Structures are given as C-alpha cells and as structure tokens.
Amino acid sequence: xxxxxxxxxxxxxxxxxxxxxxxxxxxxxxxxxxxxxxxxxxxxxxxxxxxxxxxxxxxxxxxxxxxxxxxxxxxxxxxxxxxxxxxxxxxxxxxxxxxxxxxxxxxxxxxxxxxxxxxxxxxxxxxxxxxxxxxxxxxxxxxxxxxxxxxxxxxxxxxxxxxxxxxxxxxxxxxxxxxxxxxxxxxxxxxxxxxxxxxxxxxxxxxxxxxxxxxxxxxxxxxxxxxxxxxxxxxxxxxxxxxxxxxxxxxxxxxxxxxxxxxxxxxxxxxxxxxxxxxxxxxxxxxxxxxxxxxxxxxxxxxxxxxxxxxxxxxxxxxxx
Numbered sequence: 001x002x003x004x005x006x007x008x009x010x011x012x013x014x015x016x017x018x019x020x021x022x023x024x025x026x027x028x029x030x031x032x033x034x035x036x037x038x039x040x041x042x043x044x045x046x047x048x049x050x051x052x053x054x055x056x057x058x059x060x061x062x063x064x065x066x067x068x069x070x071x072x073x074x075x076x077x078x079x080x081x082x083x084x085x086x087x088x089x090x091x092x093x094x095x096x097x098x099x100x101x102x103x104x105x106x107x108x109x110x111x112x113x114x115x116x117x118x119x120x121x122x123x124x125x126x127x128x129x130x131x132x133x134x135x136x137x138x139x140x141x142x143x144x145x146x147x148x149x150x151x152x153x154x155x156x157x158x159x160x161x162x163x164x165x166x167x168x169x170x171x172x173x174x175x176x177x178x179x180x181x182x183x184x185x186x187x188x189x190x191x192x193x194x195x196x197x198x199x200x201x202x203x204x205x206x207x208x209x210x211x212x213x214x215x216x217x218x219x220x221x222x223x224x225x226x227x228x229x230x231x232x233x234x235x236x237x238x239x240x241x242x243x244x245x246x247x248x249x250x251x252x253x254x255x256x257x258x259x260x261x262x263x264x265x266x267x268x269x270x271x272x273x274x275x276x277x278x279x280x281x282x283x284x285x286x287x288x289x290x291x292x293x294x295x296x297x298x299x300x301x302x303x304x305x306x307x308x309x310x311x312x313x314x315x316x317x318x319x320x321x
Contacts, residue, residue, distance in 0.1 A: 003210055021287060027302055034296055060081045078122065078125070083122075091160065095173050100136070126146035171200065176239075204265035249279075
C-alpha cells in the first residue's frame, strides 16, 4: 500500500482537505535538509532532549515561566505585549512531542511562538517527565496537573481552552480528554493535532506503508519502541492510544498530517472515526510532507497554511479572508 492509496478512501469525505500540489520550494530546499540534519543530531533514543529551531522570543511577546505546584514541571506562558483580541477569553494549552523520550523548554518555546503568531491568543506550554526514566502514565499525570493548574489556580474555563499537541503531544492531549470523558469532567472547547501519534500500537496502515517515505523515521517505528515508554498491554488503553477510544461528545477537532509521514493513518483513521461518532472534524493532508514539519521550521509555507486553518477552525480568520 502506498501513501496515496491510504488517502484515496477518504477523498470524498467532507472533513478532508487534501493539498495535492508538490511541496513548496522552501520546504524541499530548506525545511527538509534542516529537518534531516536535526534528526541526525538528535536520534530517537532515550535521554536525548530536543533543542529545536530558534528559541528566541521576538519583540512584542511577553513570556512568564512558572512551575505547576502538583507536578513541579515547568509551565511557560506566552502572550502578546499588546493583546490582539483583548476581549477573547480563550487560551492555547500546548503539549510538546518527542516520542515521550525527549523534548524540553526550547521545544515548547518553538511551537508556542508559532501558535502565538498564528492564533494571536495566549499560549501555555507545559513540560512533563520523560521516558524511559518515567514511563506512562507519568507524562499524562503531568499534563493533567498543568491543565488543573490552568483551570483551577489560574481560573481559565475549560470551554475557553484550545488544546494543541504535536506527535506524542497529541497522544497526551487526546489521552487527557479520554480520561476526562471517563471521569465526567469538562472537555476543552477545541482540540488540534499536528502529525498526531494517536495509536501507539503502531499497527495502522501508514506505520508500515510510509516507513521509508518519512525521512525522519528511516525504516519506521520498531514494535519494540513502545517498551521505552509503556507496556504493550497499556497501549490498548484509549488514554494512550486515543484512536481506540470513543470520541462521542468531543469538541471540534483539527488534524494536520503529511502524506509521506508514518503518522498519516493516525490522523485519517481517527478523524473518520470521530466524524462517524458525530464530532465536528477537519483534517488537512499535505502531499509530500514529512512528520511534524512545523517543529522543524515555522517559516515553511505549509506551516503558515496550518496556521490559517487553525484561525478558521477557532473563528479568527486572517485579515482579508
């Protein structure tokens, strides 16, 4: 099975946008080489943190660093010095990726600044304990502690939160909401996933079909990789493999994925399932793009395209649209 064959059954779905044009020259000539270099420097192995893209804070952005009392993990708060939408109570709660084994404040900062630029709403970005020293559900507990601090101590209403997660961060934001549904707790107002890892069994079609088309994975994901962050029995839990759960009653969902990436089926299959269960779903698949390209470069035109998607998704269209 090829990547195009994976996308083909969903082309007529109302929730799918398929960008079939070739990747932008910037993506091919600048973004991908930078991503490959970074993959070489930070291989997917335990104990390696990810220092990705530019960690500078541009003029006009205010950053506050804090600790979540219940977990001791860092929570970073980014906001415009002059709010773009002063009467909008919404915030973004961002959870970083990194395969559960890597990621740090600089990773958080990179995507938080991108999200702030694109959505113009305050962004809270959380760190969490990493495997293999701290296996699941330690990471999920830390993400929940950040949420509880945001909604409890800081007084943000759940319905005013937009959760944003890339790769394993999507696992954790979706898993958190699977837990909240089970517990009868309020869910966020919107949820967005960038190259989401939503089935940690690694058994969906693209996990194999795109093993050699996704340049960041070089042969795909080993079935034994799960042993770094969980047990093989635990990955069937919807709080770790959200695709396996019931999405009925979830808020609007946005998915972005590259056609060439190993997580392509995670987005397509989860979006399809949630749509069948009555959820408002939007999914944008980009031809030729690799896993989590926004992390690699915020200036890739396809990264701006996701930003435009997200603004429409939350009801803040770009000027002139």
